[in-house]
Amino acid sequence: MQSLFQTELQASVLTARGPGAVAVIRLQGHLPPATNPFQPFVRQDDLSPQNAPINRILYGRWHGEDLVIVRTGADCWEIQCHGGSLAVQRILQDLQAAGTRVTSAAGNLLSTSGRPDLSCEQRADQLVQHALQLCRTREAAERILQQADGRQVQLLQRLAAGDAQVAAQSRRWLPFTNSLLHGFRVLLTGEPNAGKSSLLNALCGRQRAIVSAVPGTTRDLLDAETVLDGWIIRFLDSAGVREEAASDVEAEGIRRSLTATCDVDLICCIAGLRPVPELLLQTLATANCPVLLVQNKADLLTTDGDFEALQPLVDPFSDRVLVSAKTLAGLTELQSRMLQLLIPSLPPADTALPLADSLGLDLNHATA
Numbered sequence: 373m374q375s376l377f378q379t380e381l382q383a384s385v386l387t388a389r390g391p392g393a394v395a396v397i398r399l400q401g402h403l404p405p406a407t408n409p410f411q412p413f414v415r416q417d418d419l420s421p422q423n424a425p426i427n428r429i430l431y432g433r434w435h436g437e438d439l440v441i442v443r444t445g446a447d448c449w450e451i452q453c454h455g456g457s458l459a460v461q462r463i464l465q466d467l468q469a470a471g472t473r474v475t476s477a478a479g480n481l482l483s484t485s486g487r488p489d490l491s492c493e494q495r496a497d498q499l500v501q502h503a504l505q506l507c508r509t510r511e512a513a514e515r516i517l518q519q520a521d522g523r524q525v526q527l528l529q530r531l532a533a534g535d536a537q538v539a540a541q542s543r544r545w546l547p548f549t550n551s552l553l554h555g556f557r558v559l560l561t562g563e564p565n566a567g568k569s570s571l572l573n574a575l576c577g578r579q580r581a582i583v584s585a586v587p588g589t590t591r592d593l594l595d596a597e598t599v600l601d602g603w604i605i606r607f608l609d610s611a612g613v614r615e616e617a618a619s620d621v622e623a624e625g626i627r628r629s630l631t632a633t634c635d636v637d638l639i640c641c642i643a644g645l646r647p648v649p650e651l652l653l654q655t656l657a658t659a660n661c662p663v664l665l666v667q668n669k670a671d672l673l674t675t676d677g678d679f680e681a682l683q684p685l686v687d688p689f690s691d692r693v694l695v696s697a698k699t700l701a702g703l704t705e706l707q708s709r710m711l712q713l714l715i716p717s718l719p720p721a722d723t724a725l726p727l728a729d730s731l732g733l734d735l736n737h738a739t740a
């Protein structure tokens with residue numbers, strides 16, 4: 373018999389908003405006989421969450437993501453998953469598709485795209501709230517908070533009215549908005565031994581990557597994040613590029629290094645004491661982002677003329693800078709050139725940023 377207290381199935385996120393190590397989603401309420409909200413859960417043992425003993429931890433995967441489910445009461449479960457907002461959204465989406473009512477803030481956001489009944493004010497409010505959750509620096513949060521002064525409402529109203537011009541104006545700032553919320557990706561490439569890993573360590577202020585005098589030390593892509601002037605920057609260190617790889621492993625490293633040039637916001641081509649290899653120059657010539665030539669080991673160059681002779685400034689380089697990862701000379705200059713190339717211009721003060729686009733939400737149903 374159904375208890376008086378049994379309610380419709382509801383899901384809510386118990387953990388704090390924003391990315392974290394772990395997120396906990398609580399699912400509570402009566403499970404109608406034909407309903408299985410745990411359908412995507414691939415469990416490791418024979419117990420299903422619906423009839424598992426109370427407080428038994430069930431290990432398994434949800435669309436490939438490791439997580440655990442604990443039945444904490446007769447009609448109550450906790451799904452403990454990776455704390456990134458994507459994992460949580462994915463699970464909430466599945467629960468919602470299985471008939472669960474999502475009652476948390478994240479649930480409100482999910483429904484933003486599919487509910488014609490929400491006003492532009494409500495939608496704008498949710499967009500700003502969700503964007504704020506993603507901000508990891510005060511500067512980013514300040515810029516997003518400025519969006520709550522009515523400009524997002526106006527943008528949504530004009531989009532709902534089919535104003536194509538305003539849509540295009542706002543979308544112009546999509547890369548900027550993406551970087552504000554998710555950070556920039558900067559690739560460090562160059563020939564073996566040029567000092568890429570040394571520079572990664574210098575830029576991040578810690579010994580993240582192995583440095584050695586043996587060419588070909590770094591084999592895989594290696595990342596490290598830092599904050600520059602309030603901007604999140606994720607640096608990718610990579611295997612040194614040369615025409616003749618000494619092994620299959622090195623060849624694979626070089627392939628990954630070259631492939632990574634397609635998926636970053638800026639490439640820093642680190643040069644050692646030899647000209648940049650032709651193979652790398654050819655790849656960089658087709659890059660769809662700025663390429664900064666970074667002449668490292670400045671401490672070993674005797675005159676400015678050495679630099680000119682080593683690396684004549686030709687395509688594909690947008691700019692160049694002289695540094696030493698050893699003495700740290702030129703590092704501040706390098707950081708400011710990188711920011712200039714990453715953010716060539718800032719949006720005018722009253723710009724309504726394309727938050728919905730950046731968050732991947734379709735607001736076609738918005739009502740003015």
Ligand SMILES: Nc1nc2c(ncn2[C@@H]2O[C@H](COP(=O)(O)OP(=O)(O)OP(=O)(O)O)[C@@H](O)[C@H]2O)c(=O)[nH]1
Pocket residue numbers: 562563564565566567568569570571582583584585586587588589590591610611612613668669670671672695696697698699
């Ligand atoms: N004098 C001097 N030596 C440097 C500088 N930067 C790096 N080195 C040295 O150059 C060698 C190679 O440095 P790494 O940072 O490992 O070079 P890499 O480009 O990552 O090399 P691979 O991973 O092999 O491609 C090491 O012996 C470093 O100590 C620099 O600015 N000045």
Ligand SMILES: [Mg+2]
Pocket residue numbers: 568569570581582583589590609610
């Ligand atoms: Mg290296």
